[in-house]
Amino acid sequence: MPDDFERMWGDLAPVGRSASSGGYFRQPFASAERELAQWFVEQCAARGLRVETDEIGNAVGWWDVGSGPAVLTGSHLDSVLDGGAYDGPLGVVSALAAIDLMRARGVVPTRPVGVSVFVEEEGSRFGLACLGSRLASGALSWEAARELRDRDGVALGDVVPGAASSLLSSVGTFVELHVEQGRDLVDRGAAIGVASEIWPHGRYRFDFAGAANHAGTTRMEDRQDPMLTYAMTALAANKQARLAGQRATFGRVAVTPNGTNAVPSAVTAWLDARCSTDAGLAELVDAIGRQGSERADRDGTSLTVTAESVSGAVTFDPALAAAVAADHEGGAWPIIPTQAGHDAGILSAAGIPTAMLFVRNPTGVSHSPAEHAEVADCLVGVSALADTLDRLTR
Amino acid sequence: MPDDFERMWGDLAPVGRSASSGGYFRQPFASAERELAQWFVEQCAARGLRVETDEIGNAVGWWDVGSGPAVLTGSHLDSVLDGGAYDGPLGVVSALAAIDLMRARGVVPTRPVGVSVFVEEEGSRFGLACLGSRLASGALSWEAARELRDRDGVALGDVVPGAASSLLSSVGTFVELHVEQGRDLVDRGAAIGVASEIWPHGRYRFDFAGAANHAGTTRMEDRQDPMLTYAMTALAANKQARLAGQRATFGRVAVTPNGTNAVPSAVTAWLDARCSTDAGLAELVDAIGRQGSERADRDGTSLTVTAESVSGAVTFDPALAAAVAADHEGGAWPIIPTQAGHDAGILSAAGIPTAMLFVRNPTGVSHSPAEHAEVADCLVGVSALADTLDRLTR
Numbered sequence: 001m002p003d004d005f006e007r008m009w010g011d012l013a014p015v016g017r018s019a020s021s022g023g024y025f026r027q028p029f030a031s032a033e034r035e036l037a038q039w040f041v042e043q044c045a046a047r048g049l050r051v052e053t054d055e056i057g058n059a060v061g062w063w064d065v066g067s068g069p070a071v072l073t074g075s076h077l078d079s080v081l082d083g084g085a086y087d088g089p090l091g092v093v094s095a096l097a098a099i100d101l102m103r104a105r106g107v108v109p110t111r112p113v114g115v116s117v118f119v120e121e122e123g124s125r126f127g128l129a130c131l132g133s134r135l136a137s138g139a140l141s142w143e144a145a146r147e148l149r150d151r152d153g154v155a156l157g158d159v160v161p162g163a164a165s166s167l168l169s170s171v172g173t174f175v176e177l178h179v180e181q182g183r184d185l186v187d188r189g190a191a192i193g194v195a196s197e198i199w200p201h202g203r204y205r206f207d208f209a210g211a212a213n214h215a216g217t218t219r220m221e222d223r224q225d226p227m228l229t230y231a232m233t234a235l236a237a238n239k240q241a242r243l244a245g246q247r248a249t250f251g252r253v254a255v256t257p258n259g260t261n262a263v264p265s266a267v268t269a270w271l272d273a274r275c276s277t278d279a280g281l282a283e284l285v286d287a288i289g290r291q292g293s294e295r296a297d298r299d300g301t302s303l304t305v306t307a308e309s310v311s312g313a314v315t316f317d318p319a320l321a322a323a324v325a326a327d328h329e330g331g332a333w334p335i336i337p338t339q340a341g342h343d344a345g346i347l348s349a350a351g352i353p354t355a356m357l358f359v360r361n362p363t364g365v366s367h368s369p370a371e372h373a374e375v376a377d378c379l380v381g382v383s384a385l386a387d388t389l390d391r392l393t394r
Numbered sequence: 395m396p397d398d399f400e401r402m403w404g405d406l407a408p409v410g411r412s413a414s415s416g417g418y419f420r421q422p423f424a425s426a427e428r429e430l431a432q433w434f435v436e437q438c439a440a441r442g443l444r445v446e447t448d449e450i451g452n453a454v455g456w457w458d459v460g461s462g463p464a465v466l467t468g469s470h471l472d473s474v475l476d477g478g479a480y481d482g483p484l485g486v487v488s489a490l491a492a493i494d495l496m497r498a499r500g501v502v503p504t505r506p507v508g509v510s511v512f513v514e515e516e517g518s519r520f521g522l523a524c525l526g527s528r529l530a531s532g533a534l535s536w537e538a539a540r541e542l543r544d545r546d547g548v549a550l551g552d553v554v555p556g557a558a559s560s561l562l563s564s565v566g567t568f569v570e571l572h573v574e575q576g577r578d579l580v581d582r583g584a585a586i587g588v589a590s591e592i593w594p595h596g597r598y599r600f601d602f603a604g605a606a607n608h609a610g611t612t613r614m615e616d617r618q619d620p621m622l623t624y625a626m627t628a629l630a631a632n633k634q635a636r637l638a639g640q641r642a643t644f645g646r647v648a649v650t651p652n653g654t655n656a657v658p659s660a661v662t663a664w665l666d667a668r669c670s671t672d673a674g675l676a677e678l679v680d681a682i683g684r685q686g687s688e689r690a691d692r693d694g695t696s697l698t699v700t701a702e703s704v705s706g707a708v709t710f711d712p713a714l715a716a717a718v719a720a721d722h723e724g725g726a727w728p729i730i731p732t733q734a735g736h737d738a739g740i741l742s743a744a745g746i747p748t749a750m751l752f753v754r755n756p757t758g759v760s761h762s763p764a765e766h767a768e769v770a771d772c773l774v775g776v777s778a779l780a781d782t783l784d785r786l787t788r
């Protein structure tokens with residue numbers, strides 16, 4: 001019943017959407033994201049899926065069928081600030097639609113199937129990506145997580161009661177369907193791909209400290225302006241990553257006091273860095289920090305670099321990827337790497353055999369209101385996910 | 395009664411002070427600044443000064459004595475974000491203390507004397523410095539001002555009813571006492587100086603537009619990242635100003651969407667620029683804009699520069715400055731230029747003969763929690779202002 005996909009997609013379209021940019025603001029535990037969570041519960045109920053939640057707010061809708069280790073599939077409903085419609089919701093809606101399709105085809109799995117929604121995958125509120133899956137899988141302790149704070153100073157521990165979770169206790173395999181965030185599938189002329197690996201990546205807080213002063217009366221040579229140190233560091237990060245075929249981005253900045261006529265006392269900026277190897281990532285961040293510190297010496301400022309989260313290389317189960325990708329009508333699905341982190345990477349690192357399906361993205365644009373996938377490709381994705389769940393539950 | 399200065403100074407010390415930085419947050423029409431405005435009314439009442447206000451919130455406490463054109467003295471009570479204690483309040487407190495001192499000395503002016511407080515001198519809320527004096531003097535129309543908006547989108551017209559004002563109708567001379575914001579008086583070994591001129595200066599909004607995208611999956615060569623264009627422009631501004639002995643500062647930045655894992659779609663930054671000549675200022679801003687646009691071409695981004703306010707050169711009445719500075723015990727006070735804008739500059743440009751007194755600042759630091767003046771120098775300032783008012787009202 002492919003119709004169901006489009007109806008569900010239409011349900012979600014207006015929720016948390018900015019009228020000015022057309023982008024989405026679905027930060028965790030805030031109204032838009034909570035509306036989506038409630039929508040998910042209703043969709044599960046409409047399908048007779050038993051909803052199980054944990055303290056942190058992750059949810060699974062269980063199709064209680066068969067026995068043995070369950071196959072879990074799903075994604076997330078939160079977004080980056082001003083994000084696109086597909087990153088996250090496509091995997092949840094496709095999972096529900098895939099169950100509809102399996103049932104329409106008369107498939108009866110021999111194992112339980114679950115549809116999952118993990119909270120705070122983007123880290124847009126508490127700064128740590130894949131927060132829900134890290135806590136549910138035990139990769140992160142509640143003691144470490146409870147003190148994470150959002151931009152208003154609210155602690156995670158003030159928002160949710162704890163992180164107790166048994167959602168993953170019966171899970172034998174995890175499958176996440178996701179819109180592709182690059183153009184590899186376009187280049188290969190394929191609607192569907194399978195993930196081979198996730199590049200190592202991390203978030204690093206760069207604190208530049210200087211001395212506040214009057215922007216008009218302070219001679220240029222008397223200043224200790226951290227904005228200059230930051231500016232040079234941002235350019236250096238770009239150059240380093242370009243030369244090495246890696247990725248480095250300063251997309252978030254906070255200036256103190258942020259007044260037009262004051263030399264700032266401090267600039268804090270966050271580096272997002274990604275490399276094909278763990279060693280390359282460490283070298284990249286070191287090189288950027290070193291160039292920033294050298295400039296700080298010249299500016300009379302200081303730089304402190306703090307790793308807020310670092311995710312090592314994830315190689316998805318190669319036998320599982322090969323089994324998911326092979327022997328399809330029209331040929332095998334391509335197996336490609338990604339530079340983006342996902343809950344699938346956390347669960348894979350926690351020892352759960354995991355696969356990812358990607359749906360073609362015509363422009364490769366993501367984390368943007370312009371993020372897009374064609375409906376026809378999304379419906380191919382639903383069918384591919386149904387096929388995959390069928391294979392894994394025979 | 396020099397005691398009065400210190401008592402008043404003590405009254406103001408805690409109002410709007412940040413416990414963490416020690417700096418002041420006294421934005422116009424918000425609680426701390428309104429508390430100071432109320433304090434001013436009470437201080438006027440205690441001295442028998444008749445308080446007159448206008449629609450925008452400027453206030454004068456009148457000592458109704460003598461006849462003819464009045465002599466007005468005062469400053470402002472608002473601060474930059476995280477500013478110092480002296481910039482503004484020193485001139486108001488010194489004016490009240492100077493009246494006390496004149497009365498204690500038995501001086502009876504032949505003309506009315508007023509103590510003024512102009513609102514939003516720093517432009518920290520509505521972005522336009524000297525807002526109150528511009529409106530009171532007719533330099534800015536209410537039609538242009540009412541649509542100015544603060545960072546939350548609130549319009550000035552929603553905060554105050556209008557800008558009708560007759561505060562300046564009887565004023566023949568204006569004198570503003572202010573903490574120095576540089577170190578010229580330290581270099582000259584003088585506690586008091588007189589202003590010769592204010593450098594031309596302006597605020598310019600730089601809007602850098604690019605394309606939002608995923609920070610991990612977007613190849614460096616596929617990006618249109620406005621952060622890079624901004625960073626290069628900030629460094630170029632510094633270099634241009636350094637080479638020319640001028641001033642250029644990017645102290646305020648707003649990033650959209652400001653997420654760690656998203657290439658920004660837009661960066662807006664504000665340039666504060668100051669030069670010794672009007673032509674030099676125009677050249678400086680042009681050169682910075684040109685370098686930014688050239689970089690934008692390479693980055694696939696765009697740059698739009700909008701002048702939010704530009705103040706031409708102000709030369710204070712030379713005869714008045716000479717008369718104020720000359721023939722003091724211990725020698726004449728030095729006459730020095732300043733790079734900072736002041737209400738005194740607006741009133742001077744509006745045709746009111748105007749003088750400024752500066753009080754020595756041991757470090758030159760201003761617009762910072764570290765801004766300071768020694769009590770002994772402040773008391774010399776009170777006496778110097780009383781002497782000046784006495785001279786001007788004989």
